Amino acid sequence: MPKTIRTSLILVGFVLLGAGCLRFGARVSPPAGTGPAPQASPESGVVPAPTPAVSEAIIEYQDGLFNPAILRIKAGTKVTFKNRGAKSVWPVSGVHPAHKICPGFDALRALDKGESYSFVFTEVKDCPFHNHIAPTEKGKIEVKAGE
Numbered sequence: 835m836p837k838t839i840r841t842s843l844i845l846v847g848f849v850l851l852g853a854g855c856l857r858f859g860a861r862v863s864p865p866a867g868t869g870p871a872p873q874a875s876p877e878s879g880v881v882p883a884p885t886p887a888v889s890e891a892i893i894e895y896q897d898g899l900f901n902p903a904i905l906r907i908k909a910g911t912k913v914t915f916k917n918r919g920a921k922s923v924w925p926v927s928g929v930h931p932a933h934k935i936c937p938g939f940d941a942l943r944a945l946d947k948g949e950s951y952s953f954v955f956t957e958v959k960d961c962p963f964h965n966h967i968a969p970t971e972k973g974k975i976e977v978k979a980g981e
Contacts (some may be wrong), residue, residue, distance in 0.1 A: 892916060893973065895923040895945075895965070900973040907955060908980040914952040917945045923971075925951055928962030930969040936961040 896919035922944035927936040941951035
C-alpha cells in the first residue's frame with residue numbers, strides 16, 4: 835500500500851474517532867448534584883458546600899388508597915402527595931393521633947381533589963403515614979442514606 839494512502843486512511847480514522855468522541859461526549863450528563871465547583875467568598879475565604887440536587891417522588895391518593903403504599907427514597911427527597919380522588923385526604927406522619935414519628939410531616943389540613951402537599955424527608959428512618967381523616971388508610975416512606 836502506498837505511503838500516501840496509508841497516511842490518508844490513518845488521518846481519516848483520527849477524524850472519525852474525534853467526531854465520534856465529540857458527538858457522544860455531548861450526551862454524557864454529570865452526576866446529579868454536581869456542577870461548577872463552589873467559589874470562595876471574597877469576604878470570608880470560606881468555600882460553601884455544594885447544594886445537592888433534590889430528588890422528587892409522588893404518592894397519589896384515590897378511593898382510600900395511597901399509591902405506592904410503600905415508598906423507598908434517599909434522604910433529601912421531596913415527596914408530593916396528590917389527591918386524585920373525590921374523597922379528601924390529610925397526609926400526616928404516624929402514629930395516630932400524636933403524629934410524632936416524623937416531625938413536621940403534616941399537611942395541616944384536608945386536601946380536596948386536585949390539591950397536593952409536599953414534604954422533604956431529611957432524616958434517615960422509616961416514616962409511617964396515614965390519612966388523618968381516615969386513620970386506617972396507611973402507608974410508609976422508608977428514608978435511606980443518600981450517596
